[in-house]
Structures are given as structure tokens and as C-alpha cells.
Amino acid sequence: KYKAVIFDLDGVICHTDAYHYQAWKALADRMDIYFDETINNRLRGVSRMKSLEIILEGNMGAALTDSEKQYLAEEKNNIYKKLLENMGPGDLSNQVRQTLNILRGAGIKLAIGSSSKNAGFILKQIGLGGYFDAISDGNNITRSKPDPEVFLMASEYLNIPKEDCLVVEDAAAGVDAAIAGGMDCAGIGDEMELKLADYHLKNFNDLLGIVLM
Ligand code: G6P
Numbered sequence: 001k002y003k004a005v006i007f008d009l010d011g012v013i014c015h016t017d018a019y020h021y022q023a024w025k026a027l028a029d030r031m032d033i034y035f036d037e038t039i040n041n042r043l044r045g046v047s048r049m050k051s052l053e054i055i056l057e058g059n060m061g062a063a064l065t066d067s068e069k070q071y072l073a074e075e076k077n078n079i080y081k082k083l084l085e086n087m088g089p090g091d092l093s094n095q096v097r098q099t100l101n102i103l104r105g106a107g108i109k110l111a112i113g114s115s116s117k118n119a120g121f122i123l124k125q126i127g128l129g130g131y132f133d134a135i136s137d138g139n140n141i142t143r144s145k146p147d148p149e150v151f152l153m154a155s156e157y158l159n160i161p162k163e164d165c166l167v168v169e170d171a172a173a174g175v176d177a178a179i180a181g182g183m184d185c186a187g188i189g190d191e192m193e194l195k196l197a198d199y200h201l202k203n204f205n206d207l208l209g210i211v212l213m
Pocket residue numbers: 010011020043044045046047048051077114115116117118119138
């Protein structure tokens with residue numbers, strides 16, 4: 001049914017949520033801005049700049065210039081990148097690795113579709129540098145999820161029509177992006193939040209039943 005699978009990275013292939021949280025929290029604390037896990041959940045799948053805007057909502061967001069915002073986003077990213085150095089091949093679960101290998105062995109093309117500009121570094125850290133057939137990430141897009149650009153670019157890089165691609169997502173913004181791009185989508189995580197997805201994965205390897213049926 002599908003010729004390719006396009007995976008979101010953060011929250012699907014590996015888990016960087018806690019590092020994003022710690023880095024945003026450090027910035028928010030320094031600025032004396034309230035930040036908690038609930039706000040952090042709203043940042044999933046959203047670009048760095050848009051995330052900063054969400055954090056600054058109702059605080060001093062409107063009073064800051066673009067270059068001040070750039071500076072703050074960079075400050076967060078420097079903390080975040082330092083934390084990513086803690087990641088290694090142990091942060092890739094056996095189930096994810098095995099599922100990817102089985103799909104690949106069956107001739108399915110595999111791509112990444114992530115809003116992150118750190119996707120390449122994260123993949124290298126978890127031992128998947130050079131593994132995917134295509135990587136579409138925060139560096140090749142101008143509009144982040146829920147815009148479909150990142151997934152459409154992935155299907156273009158793979159040279160596989162979007163109708164033949166399945167997107168795997170953990171965030172509502174990502175499911176919305178897949179739908180906006182006219183692609184089928186499998187959600188992994190909170191079923192209520194991802195209710196618009198075509199399939200729901202209880203476990204990552206449920207993907208095999210969907211793609212290889
Ligand atoms: C992913 C994460 C988001 C993050 C975005 C940008 O989509 O789920 O939480 O804001 O990437 O990440 P970056 O590494 O470029 O700051």
C-alpha cells in the first residue's frame with residue numbers, strides 16, 4: 001500500500017522532549033517567566049521561533065524586537081545542543097531499530113520529516129547518521145508544521161508521490177501537517193490529541209502491520 005514512510009524525529013524515533021523542556025525552562029527561569037510541562041507540550045512539532053513566541057505569550061513577547069528574539073532562541077538552542085551531547089545509540093530503542101530494519105528490508109523507503117534544525121546531529125548521536133533515504137528538516141523549510149512543507153519536501157527528496165507515503169507523528173501539529181499535505185498519517189502517543197490520524201500505533205512496531213499488509 002505504501003512505498004515510503006516519513007518519520008517525525010522528536011517523539012517518534014527518539015525522545016528529546018525532556019531536553020527541550022530543560023533548555024526552555026533554563027531560559028524562562030533566567031527571564032523570570034512561568035514555564036511548565038503543559039506549556040512544553042504545546043511546543044511539540046512547532047519550530048524554535050514559534051516555540052519562543054508561545055513561551056513569551058502574555059509576558060513581554062510584544063515588546064521584543066526580532067533580533068532580541070533571535071538571541072533568546074539561540075540561547076535556548078545552545079543549552080539544548082549541550083544536552084544533546086548526552087544522547088547516544090542507547091537512546092534508540094531496539095523496537096524502533098528493528099522495525100526500521102524490517103521496513104527497509106521489505107524495500108520501503110524511509111525518510112525523516114522534522115521541524116528541527118538539529119535533526120542531523122540527533123540522528124548522528126543515536127547512530128542513525130546516513131541511515132535514512134532522505135532527510136527533510138528545519139533547515140530546508142520556510143514554514144513549520146502544521147504546514148505540510150516538511151513532508152512534501154521529504155516525498156520530493158524520495159521521489160515518491162505523496163499518495164504513496166505514510167507519515168508517522170506524535171504531535172497534533174504534525175498530524176495536521178500530514179492531512180494538509182494530503183498524506184496518510186499514523187499517530188503514536190495520546191489517542192485523543194491525535195484523533196485525526198488515519199491509524200493509531202500502540203507500539204512502534206504496529207507500523208509493520210499497516211505498511212506490510
Ligand atoms: C521538533 C520538536 C519541537 C522543536 C522543533 C524545532 O519539531 O518537536 O519541540 O521546537 O523540532 O527544533 P530545533 O532543534 O530546531 O530547535
